[in-house]
Amino acid sequence: MKKTIYDVAEAAGVSISTVSRVINNTGRISRSTRQRVHAVMKELDYQPNVHASALTGKRTNNIGLLTPDIANPFFGELAKSVEERAGELGFSMMICSTDRDPKKETTYFSVLKQKSVDGIIFATGIENQESMDALEGIAKEGIPLVMISQDRALVPLDVVVIDDFMGGYLATRHLISLGHKTIACIAGDGSTTGEKDRLKGFQKAMDEAGIKVNESLIAGTGFSLECGKKAAAQIFESNIPTAVFAMNDVLACGVIQTAREWGLQVPTDLSVIGFDNTFLAEMTDPPLTTVSQPIEEMGRRAAELLAEEISGEKSSKNKIILMPELVVRQSTAPPFKKDAHAEKSGF
Amino acid sequence: MKKTIYDVAEAAGVSISTVSRVINNTGRISRSTRQRVHAVMKELDYQPNVHASALTGKRTNNIGLLTPDIANPFFGELAKSVEERAGELGFSMMICSTDRDPKKETTYFSVLKQKSVDGIIFATGIENQESMDALEGIAKEGIPLVMISQDRALVPLDVVVIDDFMGGYLATRHLISLGHKTIACIAGDGSTTGEKDRLKGFQKAMDEAGIKVNESLIAGTGFSLECGKKAAAQIFESNIPTAVFAMNDVLACGVIQTAREWGLQVPTDLSVIGFDNTFLAEMTDPPLTTVSQPIEEMGRRAAELLAEEISGEKSSKNKIILMPELVVRQSTAPPFKKDAHAEKSGF
DNA sequence: CTGTTAGCGCCTTCAG
DNA sequence: CTGAAGGCGCTAACAG
Numbered sequence A, B: 001m002k003k004t005i006y007d008v009a010e011a012a013g014v015s016i017s018t019v020s021r022v023i024n025n026t027g028r029i030s031r032s033t034r035q036r037v038h039a040v041m042k043e044l045d046y047q048p049n050v051h052a053s054a055l056t057g058k059r060t061n062n063i064g065l066l067t068p069d070i071a072n073p074f075f076g077e078l079a080k081s082v083e084e085r086a087g088e089l090g091f092s093m094m095i096c097s098t099d100r101d102p103k104k105e106t107t108y109f110s111v112l113k114q115k116s117v118d119g120i121i122f123a124t125g126i127e128n129q130e131s132m133d134a135l136e137g138i139a140k141e142g143i144p145l146v147m148i149s150q151d152r153a154l155v156p157l158d159v160v161v162i163d164d165f166m167g168g169y170l171a172t173r174h175l176i177s178l179g180h181k182t183i184a185c186i187a188g189d190g191s192t193t194g195e196k197d198r199l200k201g202f203q204k205a206m207d208e209a210g211i212k213v214n215e216s217l218i219a220g221t222g223f224s225l226e227c228g229k230k231a232a233a234q235i236f237e238s239n240i241p242t243a244v245f246a247m248n249d250v251l252a253c254g255v256i257q258t259a260r261e262w263g264l265q266v267p268t269d270l271s272v273i274g275f276d277n278t279f280l281a282e283m284t285d286p287p288l289t290t291v292s293q294p295i296e297e298m299g300r301r302a303a304e305l306l307a308e309e310i311s312g313e314k315s316s317k318n319k320i321i322l323m324p325e326l327v328v329r330q331s332t333a334p335p336f337k338k339d340a341h342a343e344k345s346g347f
Numbered sequence C: 001c002t003g004t005t006a007g008c009g010c011c012t013t014c015a016g
Numbered sequence D: 001c002t003g004a005a006g007g008c009g010c011t012a013a014c015a016g
Helices: A005-012 A016-024 A031-044 A050-055 A073-088 A102-114 A129-140 A164-177 A193-208 A225-238 A249-261 A295-311 A338-345 B005-012 B016-024 B031-044 B050-055 B073-088 B102-114 B129-140 B164-177 B193-208 B225-238 B249-261 B295-311 B338-345
Strands: A062-067 A092-097 A119-122 A145-148 A158-162 A183-186 A243-246 A271-276 A289-292 A319-322 A325-327 B062-067 B092-097 B119-122 B145-148 B158-162 B183-186 B243-246 B271-276 B289-292 B319-322 B325-327
Touching (some): A016 A031, A062 A073, A062 A102, A073 A295, A073 B073, A092 A102, A092 B073, A102 A129, A119 A295, A129 A145, A145 A295, A158 A164, A164 A183, A164 A193, A164 A243, A164 A289, A183 A193, A225 A243, A243 A249, A249 A271, A295 A319, B005 B016, B005 B031, B062 B073, B062 B102, B062 B295, B073 B249, B073 B295, B092 B102, B102 B129, B129 B145, B158 B164, B158 B295, B164 B183, B164 B193, B164 B243, B164 B289, B164 B325, B183 B193, B183 B225, B243 B249, B249 B271
Parallel strands (some): A062 A092, A062 A119, A119 A145, A145 A158, A183 A243, A243 A271, A271 A289, B062 B092, B062 B119, B145 B158, B158 B319, B243 B271
Antiparallel strands (some): B289 B325
């Protein structure tokens, strides 16, 4: 039979309140009884019943993670790092894959609330009104929240983001510095703040270089491989650029594949740069030049922020802005190398 | 303030037991009161307190998923499918990334037990004695368990596996039928039953073809990209085969990369076949020939099995064996094509 | 069909 | 420093 606090109390010759006190480390207990109780607990392999204590308003030590798609490498790696750090901090993680579906998002909100998680980490874009309202509601109820990758100032909450503008800028600068002028840009579904900021960075770099941005070179419908291929094909049909900036590594893979189908060599005929620096970037051929997000750190910091928030150590909200970094591999090169050009002209 | 069953009872003019009955759909209640209570619940936006009911021995509607590494595409996709189906069935999922670390595994066991999940799905190899004992303990306590990808007959439990032997056999037959004779095999850490069975399938196919298996062509230290590269390099140093069977797609990627470093063209100089058919297989260049596991189905079936087990509808244990399938893409070809051979001899 | 009444295991005043 | 007692929200006999 499962041991209860009564078993421990009896075996230790004290009352349950004393046991409760040593468990929670509250009140003043004599060293000797404390030790005795601890010994008994160990001996009986006693484990407090979480539900009983949750019932009296204590924490559950569960947190929720809302993510669009754990099968996506970026979110997979992120989830892993959150889970790891949260585990160290004593929390278990409930994971929710929303598929960016507003209905699922709100459903999960209420499920998590009902399960009385101690806090929630959002790693999903909250785009529609419905989800925003739900989020606001949760925030108002005082449930600690941390947001990753998004920065919406609807309610004050902790945020872990990278400087997306800088990311877009870095990627584009890199391509420009290689000599590219006809640069395409492949976004996701255009809804997230991350994309928008990266696009602004792209524009800024283009402006600085005095290159006019051609709208027909900007496309995007979603975040999957298929979307990347489709967007690339769409662009290629009207105008073949010498370089493409894709807003994540998966999309970049799609671009590479489409390029291949069109008979374009990467990076000889077409430079491709991605975003995220997931392990995918090392898998592709050629290995992908990309903008690195410190995924592991983002997850870790988010978990820590949430833990602090939960323990009430923190009164103010934090905003952590991490810096992206350019990781140059082999999918980018100067445009129109002599020989490549010759070959192409040979058509 | 949070509504309780008392609020509902009062507002509906009935006792709390009546409310409890309509919630749990037990006992006989007149249609009219039932409707009234339902109406009130909706109006008050009442949500039963999970902990209170868990305290009285009811289910928590939480399940646990133990996986070695959610950042690995196979387990990421698996987790996604489990989560999705479990969600439909009314369960939330706690995810645990074990890193194949025995200590973490046992820790997670006890955490999940303490959180009184209704059931657990294992998608991780239980190799060491410690973990096995823990697992056996859990099973004996009557906590529903489903095991994915592994089949250990320590205790009777539900199992969802693929026919790994057949998988290894299919992969090898494919290579042999292309004309390969010097075939290498890259395993993981050699501990999982899946690997062992795949290796047996490999042997069987080789035997049938009358090819002697060269031990120096079999290597493996782990499941990561790095491990794949290392194993491939190790093999190449002693003997360059014409084909490699890698036991997962990640390892296959590693092989392809190492091959490239060694100046070997895939598939011209070296055929590579993977296992799993994760999205990675479409990302590589050339696209990877691989043995497909029905990942989505495995996750779904596991969730369903567990749900049945939890609801007590099932008395006997099931074993679901799914069939792997050969997916031919472009990383495999007949060995020593004329031109390739000429080039090589030219060295 | 419905209400009353014990607990479930633990935390937290309030008295010693 | 320690114990007694009430209550957290709900379920499950037990009585009507």
